[in-house]
Amino acid sequence: MTPPRALLLTRIAQDASAPTASTSIGEPNAVAVLFFAVFISATLGITWWAARRTRTTEDFYAAGRSVTAGQNGFALAGDYMSAASFLGIAGLVATSGFDGLLYSTGWLVGWPVVLFLVAEPLRNLGRYTFADVVAARLDPRPVRLAAAVGTLATISFYLIAQMVGAGGLIRLLLGIPYEVAVVGVGLAMMAYVLFGGMLATTWVQIVKAVLLLGGAAMLALLVLARFEWSPLALFEAAAAKQGDAVLAPGKLVSNPLDAISLGMALMFGTAGLPHILMRFYTVPDARAARRSVFFATGLIGLFYLLTFILGFGAMVLVGPDVIRSVDAGGNMAAPLLAELLGGRPFLGFIAAVAFATILAVVAGLALSGAAAIAHDLWARVVRRGAPKPSEELRVARLATVGLALIAIVLGVVFKGQNVAFMVGLAFAIAASGNFPALLLAVFWPRTSTTGAASSMVVGTLTTVALIALSPAIQIDLLHHDSAPFPLRNPAIVSIPLSFAVGMIVSLLRPDRDGAARFAALERRTLLGTDDA
Amino acid sequence: MSSDASSLERLRAIARRRWRLAGALTITMVTTYFGFLALVAWAPSTLATRLAPGLSLGILLGALVIVVAWLLTWWYVRWANAVYDPAIDAERRGAS
Numbered sequence: 286m287t288p289p290r291a292l293l294l295t296r297i298a299q300d301a302s303a304p305t306a307s308t309s310i311g312e313p314n315a316v317a318v319l320f321f322a323v324f325i326s327a328t329l330g331i332t333w334w335a336a337r338r339t340r341t342t343e344d345f346y347a348a349g350r351s352v353t354a355g356q357n358g359f360a361l362a363g364d365y366m367s368a369a370s371f372l373g374i375a376g377l378v379a380t381s382g383f384d385g386l387l388y389s390t391g392w393l394v395g396w397p398v399v400l401f402l403v404a405e406p407l408r409n410l411g412r413y414t415f416a417d418v419v420a421a422r423l424d425p426r427p428v429r430l431a432a433a434v435g436t437l438a439t440i441s442f443y444l445i446a447q448m449v450g451a452g453g454l455i456r457l458l459l460g461i462p463y464e465v466a467v468v469g470v471g472l473a474m475m476a477y478v479l480f481g482g483m484l485a486t487t488w489v490q491i492v493k494a495v496l497l498l499g500g501a502a503m504l505a506l507l508v509l510a511r512f513e514w515s516p517l518a519l520f521e522a523a524a525a526k527q528g529d530a531v532l533a534p535g536k537l538v539s540n541p542l543d544a545i546s547l548g549m550a551l552m553f554g555t556a557g558l559p560h561i562l563m564r565f566y567t568v569p570d571a572r573a574a575r576r577s578v579f580f581a582t583g584l585i586g587l588f589y590l591l592t593f594i595l596g597f598g599a600m601v602l603v604g605p606d607v608i609r610s611v612d613a614g615g616n617m618a619a620p621l622l623a624e625l626l627g628g629r630p631f632l633g634f635i636a637a638v639a640f641a642t643i644l645a646v647v648a649g650l651a652l653s654g655a656a657a658i659a660h661d662l663w664a665r666v667v668r669r670g671a672p673k674p675s676e677e678l679r680v681a682r683l684a685t686v687g688l689a690l691i692a693i694v695l696g697v698v699f700k701g702q703n704v705a706f707m708v709g710l711a712f713a714i715a716a717s718g719n720f721p722a723l724l725l726a727v728f729w730p731r732t733s734t735t736g737a738a739s740s741m742v743v744g745t746l747t748t749v750a751l752i753a754l755s756p757a758i759q760i761d762l763l764h765h766d767s768a769p770f771p772l773r774n775p776a777i778v779s780i781p782l783s784f785a786v787g788m789i790v791s792l793l794r795p796d797r798d799g800a801a802r803f804a805a806l807e808r809r810t811l812l813g814t815d816d817a
Numbered sequence: 818m819s820s821d822a823s824s825l826e827r828l829r830a831i832a833r834r835r836w837r838l839a840g841a842l843t844i845t846m847v848t849t850y851f852g853f854l855a856l857v858a859w860a861p862s863t864l865a866t867r868l869a870p871g872l873s874l875g876i877l878l879g880a881l882v883i884v885v886a887w888l889l890t891w892w893y894v895r896w897a898n899a900v901y902d903p904a905i906d907a908e909r910r911g912a913s
Binding site for chain 2: 378383386389390391392396398400401402515516517518519521523524529530532533534536541544545548550552572575576578579582583588589590593617670728786807809810811812
């Protein structure tokens with residue numbers, strides 16, 4: 286899959302030239318502003334409510350384990366469905382047809398893996414972060430240090446992509462200056478996490494997931510109403526208008542190895558995303574964790590099936606050329622479709638939904654970053670597991686403020702850059718830095734401290750290095766003629782490497798009492814504990 | 818102690834069953850998705866085959882990947898609710 290990765294909407298930053306289509310996109314939209322205002326007030330109200338219930342670290346990181354499986358299913362879906370999927374994939378389908386569907390399926394297939402391999406042991410063994418699980422029977426300090434590096438690397442790249450996308454998107458949809466939009470997103474995200482912790486973040490995700498699914502479903506129904514309620518009639522119309530090629534694999538997949546490598550990053554990266562894994566601690570037990578993934582998979586799958594309809598709908602009704610004239614990356618396909626079918630008010634609604642989507646995702650990212658800093662680094666590495674009471678919570682809040690400021694600064698620094706590769710990078714780091722160590726620690730008794738830590742460090746560093754040498758940086762960003770590493774996504778190399786390093790180093794440098802510690806944790810892996 | 822040991826053996830047995838099912842379902846998902854990607858990469862003209870007006874094989878298989886993901890998670894959750902949870906509950910009651 287050669288051209289831009291998932292976060293196509295970051296391209297907006299580059300080319301928001303005057304639209305030639307008859308659209309009000311880019312002009313202030315009263316309905317959009319109204320919906321923004323309602324969403325912001327509602328979520329701040331939720332935050333105020335949640336703040337009074339957030340007193341301990343368990344409240345702050347894990348919403349006091351009070352979230353139900355159904356609620357967590359929506360929250361997981363909310364954390365996962367970014368504006369990139371809504372706008373980017375709809376745009377990709379609208380401009381290149383079938384090839385866009387590869388992304389729709391790719392973003393879903395990681396969820397069964399999360400359910401089968403990760404969700405239940407994670408809930409049983411850990412408390413707040415996935416590092417809890419890796420460190421459960423190993424020497425905690427090196428493992429947590431390495432896990433925090435993997436977590437913060439994943440989150441930073443994900444955050445940059447979201448912030449740059451948010452700034453460009455809001456400017457294009459509303460005419461607000463880029464910097465103002467970035468600062469606004471950063472401050473709102475900070476308020477949710479700082480005051481309301483996980484409880485507020487969870488409910489922001491739920492509201493956002495309902496809005497996004499509702500908005501996408503309404504839009505899809507309006508499209509289908511024009512095609513006798515038949516998706517096949519819609520696809521047929523697309524083929525009649527744009528040629529049969531739109532229903533078949535096209536030129537997006539020019540390098541099969543690249544496509545498979547990206548597929549591996551998507552499939553195994555989901556099970557290594559820190560902000561997703563953290564959600565499993567918000568439910569009461571492993572059983573609820575399992576059911577919440579089931580709900581999330583249903584919701585996310587439904588959403589990606591809807592992107593089929595939205596994408597082809599925009600292709601037929603709006604037309605690829607008009608879409609590209611508004612935004613070369615194709616990200617305005619869904620908003621343009623909304624305007625065509627429901628006028629400016631509906632455009633305003635969809636714009637507000639996209640905004641809510643970004644806000645919710647960055648809030649989840651900031652919270653998991655704060656947990657890595659305060660729980661893994663401060664409480665366990667610096668304070669060696671014995672921080673003064675309430676100190677960890679204070680550090681977590683400080684970390685939230687710090688992360689919000691860093692996100693704002695990075696968002697401004699990367700203005701106008703094509704950061705599309707960064708979401709792929711975040712998934713690749715999660716898949717090769719975090720996932721192998723997590724799996725080895727849970728399932729392989731011989732995993733040792735040095736082995737797990739090396740796997741995380743090597744996985745993270747290799748991924749970053751190979752991306753730096755890939756065409757995404759060397760050719761697209763630095764405009765060199767060729768790239769030393771041929772693939773745009775390194776997962777096909779870095780995931781096996783990380784597993785191999787973890788296993789070989791574990792065998793070479795075993796822990797002295799590793800077998801005894803694994804046996805001691807065996808019951809807890811299966812039964813969980815009452816307090817965890 | 819002997820009851821502890823046999824309880825752990827029973828736990829291990831049910832854990833092995835969970836691990837076997839989870840492993841098999843994971844492999845099914847991986848095969849499904851990468852099989853689809855392999856067809857896209859190496860047999861694009863096959864996927865262009867029209868099965869009905871508006872329906873190419875590629876679009877059908879793409880949607881089926883999502884349906885397979887749903888079915889596999891449903892299968893696992895149904896098994897876990899019906900078999901795994903009761904067994905774990907029995908061990909937990911025995912332990913306390």
